[in-house]
Amino acid sequence: MQKDRKPLVSVIVPCYKVEQYLPNCIESIINQSYENWELILVDDGSPDKCGDICDEYAKQDNRISVIHKENGGLSSARNAGMKIMEGDFVTFLDSDDYLHMDTLKILVGYAEKYESQLVQCDFVRGNEIKFPIWKGDEKITEYDNHTIFTKFAAKIIMCGKLYKRDLFDGIIMPEGIINEDDWTTWKLYYRASKIIVTNRPLYYYTVNPNSIMSMVKKKPDTTYYGAYDERIQFFVENEEKDLENVSRLQFCKSFLLSYSNKQLTKKQRKEIRTRFEDNWQILKTSNVVPPILKILFFGFTVYPKVVSNFLKFAIH
Template identity: 40%
Template sequence: MVELISVIVPVYKVEKYLTSCVTSLMAQSYRNLEIILVDDGSPDRSGDLCDTLAAQDERIVVIHKPNGGLSDARNAGIETAKGDYLFFLDSDDTIHEETLEILWKNLKENQVDISVCSYLAYFEGEDIDTVLPEQSIEKMSNIEALWKMFDPEYNVQMIICTNKLYKKALWDTIRFPIGKIQEDEFTTYKLIYKAKTIVYTDLKMYYYLQRSDSITGTGKMSRKNLQVFDAFSERATFFEKEGLKELSARSNQQSLNRMIVTYQKASAAPDNDKTILQALKKKFDATYCSYKTKSLLSTKDRVKNGLFSISPTLFRVFHNLIAK
C-alpha cells in the first residue's frame, strides 16, 4: 500500500490565494494524501472556502479553530495528521504537480528521514516555468545538513520548514513555538539534528509567492523583530549542549552579525523607536558577553564584535572608512 502523506496548510486571510494553493495539492501525481486545512479563526471568507474545497475532494480535512497564530495552526495540523509523512504548505504558495512524488521517491530510494527540494520565489502576476530539468541529488548526514544552514547557497532551503517531506516520527517531541515570528528558525534545526540523513534535490518545486501586501525591508522594526535573535541564541545553546562547539560558535556569530546589520539599518530609519534600538544593543551585549566559544572565531570577527560592543557609532565610522 502506498504510504499516506499529510499536508498541513494554515489558513488566515488568504481567500484570494487559497484555491490556487489547494488546487496544486489536489493535482499532485502522488495521490495518497491527507490535505489538512487549518482555519485559524480567519476573519474573511477563508474558513467558508475551506469547507467549499473540502466538498470537492474527500482527501481534504478542515479544522476550524480560534486564532492562535501560524505556529498554533501548524501544531493543530500535526496533532490531527494521520500520515506516515508530513509536508507543510503556506496557503498563499503552490507546488509543482510532481513535488510530493519526487520528494517521497528521493526519501525512499536514499533511505533518509527528510527529503528537501529547492524553491522558486516569484511575484504576483509573474509566470512560473514549471518544466523540471534532470535533478541533481545530494545525500548528507544531519551534521552536514546543519552546516548547510550557514551556506548562502543552501541556507534558506535548509531553514524554512515548507519545502521538506518529513518522517512523521521526527515530530513526536517537537512543535512550533507559540507566539513567535520566524518560527522556522526555532524549529527546523532540531528536526535536522534528530534526522540521521537528509536528501536534497536542486529542483525548484516549491513556489513561494512574494505578495505585494507583505512586509518589505524598510528598516521599520517592532520588538517582535528581535525574536529571531532568541532563536539564534537557543540554537547556539542547543549545539553547545550536544557537543557541537563549532556549530554553536557559528550560530552565535551569525546572531551577532545579524544584530549589527539590523541595528545599522534600523538606526538609519528616522521613524524607528529608539527604545527598540536600545533593546537590540542590550541583546547584542548579553550575547557577546555570554559567548563561550569566542576562541573559535576569526580575529576579524572578534575585533568587529568588540568594536560594536564599545560603540555602534564608532563601529559605523570605522566600517565606512574601511569600505572606502
C-alpha cells in the same frame, strides 16, 4: 507501512486572510501527480471567506479535511493540523504559496530512494500563478545532522521540506510568537540521520505584501533571540562545538542584517552590539567562519552602520 502502498503524505495549510491566494494553493495539491496525500486546511479564525473556500473544496475531495478554530497564529494552526494528521510524511504549505505539480512525487521518491528522514527542495519567489519552467541542472546532495549545518545547507523556514512523521515526536511548535520556525527547524535537522537536498525549485513562495513575514520585516523583532539562545545552549550542553559555533555565526549574521533597520531603538542597537560582541569573541578563532565573514564581523565591531547598510544594499 505496507511495502506495496505508497506513503501517505500529510499537507498542512494554515489559512488566514488569504482568500485571493487560497484556491491556487489548494488546487496545486489537488493537481499533484502523486495521489496518496491528505490535505489538512486549518481555518485559523480567518475573517474573510477562507473558511467557506476550505469547506467547498472539502466537499469535492474526500482527501481534504478542514479545521475551524479561533485565531491563534501560524504555529497554533500547524499544531492543530499535526494533531489529526495520519501521514507517514508531513509537509507544510503556506496558504498564499503553492507547489509544483510533481513536488510530492519527487520528494517522496528521494525519501524512499535514499532512506532519508528529511528532504529539502529549493524555492521560487514571485507573483505568478503558474509554476515557471525550470531549465537548470539538478544537483542532489546528501547530508547528515552535522554537515547540514556546517556546510550551511540548512534553511530555517519550515516549508519546502518533506519530514518523516516521527521526527516530530515530542516537538510542538511554540505558539504566540513570530519567527516560530527559528525555534523548530534546527531540532528536526539534528534528529535526522540522513537529509537529502535538491536544488530543484519545487515550492513557489508568493511575494505577498500583506503576509506576516512582510509585515515583520517592516519593524524590528527580537523574539528570535531566544531561539538562538536555546539552540546554542543545547549544543554547548551536548558538546557539539562546531554546531555551537555555526549557530553563533548565524546569530551574528542576523545582527549585521538587522542593524540597518531605521526603527531600532537605542536600547535595541545597544543589545545587538553587545550580543554580537559576546558571540564574536568566541568565534574569532573558529574555523567554521569563512574569511569573508571574519572581515565583515571585524568591520561591524568598528563601523556597524556602514557594514549593515552595505549588506542591505548588496542583498537587494
